[in-house]
Amino acid sequence: MKKILFLTTAVLFLLACNKPLLKYNADFEGTWYSEAKYNSAFEEFVSDELTFSGTTGTYQVDCRDTCGVNLCTCTAKLSGTPEINQQRTIIRLNSQTPRTFNVTAEPYEVGGEWYMEIDGKKYHKQ
Numbered sequence: 001m002k003k004i005l006f007l008t009t010a011v012l013f014l015l016a017c018n019k020p021l022l023k024y025n026a027d028f029e030g031t032w033y034s035e036a037k038y039n040s041a042f043e044e045f046v047s048d049e050l051t052f053s054g055t056t057g058t059y060q061v062d063c064r065d066t067c068g069v070n071l072c073t074c075t076a077k078l079s080g081t082p083e084i085n086q087q088r089t090i091i092r093l094n095s096q097t098p099r100t101f102n103v104t105a106e107p108y109e110v111g112g113e114w115y116m117e118i119d120g121k122k123y124h125k126q
Contacts, residue, residue: 021082027107028052032123057082057093
């Protein structure tokens with residue numbers, strides 16, 4: 001009985017520490033592209049994409065910028081529910097395979113353009 005009580009308390013504590021990302025800061029909402037970097041395996045420039053909309057978040061890796069306006073042909077995609085920890089330093093994308101991201105800089109505006117830094121990469125809001 002004590003084990004069940006302990007586990008229940010631990011789960012509630014963990015859930016209480018995280019807050020839905022967009023309820024914490026609505027400026028995260030939207031589609032964000034990382035700065036393009038050259039990938040020698042693909043022999044072209046690639047970017048990562050983060051999208052936050054409502055209670056859903058997606059992360060796409062090594063996307064090519066050859067499909068017109070949007071990124072395409074990404075090597076991986078992960079979708080889930082985005083949350084931020086109590087310290088406001090880590091975003092967690094809850095899915096079957098949860099992924100965490102370190103928040104280097106929250107969304108900020110410069111000359112009418114929005115930027116943020118996640119895992120040391122600079123992202124631009126589309």
